[in-house]
Structures are given as C-alpha cells and as structure tokens.
Amino acid sequence: MTSSSDLPILRFGVVADPQYAAREPHVGMDRHYAGSLAKLSEAIDVFNGEDLSFVITLGDIIDRDFESFDDILPIYDSLKHENFFLLGNHDFSVADDRLADVASRVGLVSPYYSFVRQDWRFIILDGNEVSTFAPAPGHPRRDTAARRLDELRAAGAINAQDWNAMPSEEQFAWLSNQLADADAAGERIIVMNHYPVYPPNEHDSWDRERMITLLTAHRHVAAYFSGHNHAGNFGTIRGCHFLNFQGMVDTETENAFAIVEIWNDRMQVRGFGREDSRTLSLRR
Secondary structure (H helix, E strand, C coil): CCCHHHCCCEEEEEECCCCECCCCCECCCCECCCCHHHHHHHHHHHHHCCCCCEEEEECCCECCCCCHHHHHHHHHCCCCCEEEEECCHHHHCCCHHHHHHHHHHCCCCCCCEEEEECCEEEEECCCCCECCCCCCCCCHHHHHHHHHHHHHHHCCCCCCCCCCCECCHHHHHHHHHHHHHHHHHCCEEEEECCCCCCCCCCCCCCCHHHHHHHHHCCCCEEEEEECCCCCCEEEEECCEEEEECCCCCECCCCCEEEEEEECCCEEEEEEEECCCCEEEECCC
C-alpha cells in the first residue's frame, strides 16, 4: 500500500516550442516544423497515462501563419488534463490584422495570469508585451521596444536580438504584487515565461537583470521555467532554479517534453527524448 508521503504533492507536464507549420524543414537549424504534430500527439499519449494536475506549453505553439493554429490546437483536444498556454515570439508570426486575435485563439482571456494548485502558485508571463512584433503596428510599445533594443545593442548585450522582448512596466508591477501575495499566503511559486533570463544567453528577455533580482529576492520562488532557447539551459541563483526546456520542433526523430513532480524538499524533472532528467532541491 502506498502512503500519501510516498507521492509527490503534484505533477504536471511541460512542452516547449512545438513551433508547428506546414512547411519544409529548416535543415541548417534541424527544425522539423510539420513533424511537431506527431511529436505532440506522442507527448499527450504519455501525459494521458499519468496522474497530472495540468499540462503547459511554454510558447511558440506555431512557427508562422495564423492558420497553423487550426492544425495543432485540435491535437490538444485529446489531452485528459487541464491545459494551459503562454505565448512566444513565433505565435505572432501572423498577418498584422490577426495579431490581436492570437491570445483568444488559444483560449487566453489575458496573456498573463496565475493559478494555484496545492499551495503552489504558478505565475504565467507574457514576455512579448514590449516587442517589435506582437503589438499592432503603430502601437507605442513598438517604439518602447525599439528604444530598448537600441540600448542593448549600444551596450553590446548578447540578448540584443529582435526575436527577444520583455514584459511591460505594468506587467512587471503585477508580477511583483503576485509574488508578494503568494509570500503572504505561504505559497511556493513557479514563474513561467517563453523567454529565459539565466544563465546568460542570446535568447534572454531584454529585462533579464531586473527579473533575476526580483525573483531571487523572494525565498518562496522555487523556479523560473522557459522555452525559446531550443538547446535548453539551466542554472541556479540563491536557491532559485532557472530551467530552459528544449524545443520539441528540433530534430527529425527525437522528441522533447517533460513531467515535473513536486515534493516537499525537491522537484524532479522527468525528461523524455532529448529533455534531461534532473532533481532540483527546494530551499526552505
């Protein structure tokens, strides 16, 4: 007989960067866009055989074209668990007149939000808010993004890339309030965003420094999960784990997804395919 102490507090599934499109592979980057339908179906078959609280996709559901959502979203209909999305840069590789429809197309009332499961708060960010691609042409946030990109380029920052972005000041303030509320409620926290912030990489969010400072100041923040850098990455600062999951779209035959198990003293990442398995200790 298995006691409750022998079971994790909760489990959830993670997918990063399916980046589906009905297009030929990019051989140089080893990205096989059309193959993500079969890979996602395989992952969902695994998820459906597990006792999970939810599954989340960490952005870049599609590679391009609004119509691509019509092919990949029905795959998620077979998922037996609660399903969450956040958005990545490629999700906005659509015609200008469809930019405002992207969030609602994947069922998001707001592109950033939070939810609580078993005294764990999951904070889901919209890392595209200040960018040169997600706001409608002429929107002030495009101008803000252009200025920020110029500043980073002038400073020689490795993440001064136009495929990166950052949350707005309003969203960053919301995040800070969410962290304070979770601290007051005694909840542990996992923050999720498409864009990584650590270890330093060319794919990092444009506001990586302030994000790291904020997250590591809160002892209840256990981890920051991201996609975007398809090679994956991992680092820890003062007990906060920064885990960048590998991209599902990469390689012709190997998949990449994970199941995360949360225990009182640790998180265990069970990787499938190219995704690494690892144990992450939790600070008290």
